[in-house]
Amino acid sequence: MKKALALAQKGKGYVSPNPLVGCVIYSKEGVRIGEGYHERYGQPHAEINALKKVKDPSDLLDATVYVTLEPCAHHGKTPPCADELAKYPLKRVVVAMEDPNPKVNGKGIALLRKKGIKVETGLLEEEGRKMNEAFLFYIQFHKPFVILKMAQTLDGYIAAPDGSSKWITGKASRALVHQWRSEYDAVLVGRNTALFDNPRLSVRHVEGRQPRRVVLDGPGTLPDQLHLFSDIHEHKTIRITHNKGIGGNEDPALQLLQPDPFHGKNVVVPELNGHCNLEQAFNELGRLGITSVLVEAGSNLATALIRQNLVDKIHLFLAPKMLGGGTRSVLGLGVERMSEIIPLKTENWTQVGDDMLYTGYF
């Protein structure tokens, strides 16, 4: 199962809104005869790829299949894997976790058992869940999993007095952020960051797929010259605004040429206290099929997200630098929660180059 989990990880960034899945097949003699993973959205599932690798189908007699997620039982973009597995005289299918997707939800396991194949569940389930935390969240709550990423100096600043924040972390941390950008479905910044830092939000320091880019632009007045709008990038930036005047993507000709629903889209959400309603903003992204959003936030946005309980996971870099002044990281939790301490569930503290990285959950 460890091998199957490792294989599954290779699909990171390419299979969403599907889950990561890996599969390994052993003959009754204990020889590994097939392995595969879900490589790309719309392409064959892990089980099918693993079966394809089996050179001699007679080896499948009494074989054991390890798969990180319950085999699917529904006709989606590909035929059901449970049906495909059940065509062979397997002895056992070992599953890390059941698929909570209502279309599957035990049906794959039931189908295999009906065909006389022994099914065991729960092997390395925790690892299986962790790997697909965003997918599982999205399936359960129908909204994206939100990861807040921030970088601060040891003395608690996220930007210098002139507003610049690009050089807080070191090279290794920046590469890691690019890695995340390539793995999560979308990366989001607020309008001040778009103006101050003029980020591209692309993946450059590592190999990987380019993310969907989202900018919060309440008034809808960010200039077109910003890299976010003028860059040549696989996806046009999604602008979230409360300004109904600038409308959605109304150009039907453009939509015909670019059926991609993300192409140059303006998403209009209601206003809340002078800003975009953040909860609705994420819900809209969820409706576009975005299962996870990496937020590279400044202090106003980070504060608003935390106050509104909209952050699920946090990555905070601490850089061994002092600024002595500038923008504070988070601006307090508001009067109503002034004396409240929010304990986070720590996943780990790791060293990345010279920086420390805290990872935890709200």
Ligand SMILES: NC(=O)c1ccc[n+]([C@@H]2O[C@H](COP(=O)([O-])OP(=O)(O)OC[C@H]3O[C@@H](n4cnc5c(N)ncnc54)[C@H](OP(=O)(O)O)[C@@H]3O)[C@@H](O)[C@H]2O)c1
């Ligand atoms: N070190 C780091 O990790 C890091 C990362 C990013 C940025 N920065 C620095 O942070 C500074 C900018 O910080 P910032 O926080 O002002 O910019 P920001 O992250 O761009 O946040 C501004 C956005 O937050 C939204 N917002 C603000 N308050 C809100 C509220 N109460 N409710 C709902 N939405 C709210 C606004 O939405 P509307 O558009 O709807 O008004 C706006 O688009 C820059 O100096 C930048 O360099 C540092």
Ligand SMILES: [Zn+2]
């Ligand atoms: Zn399948």
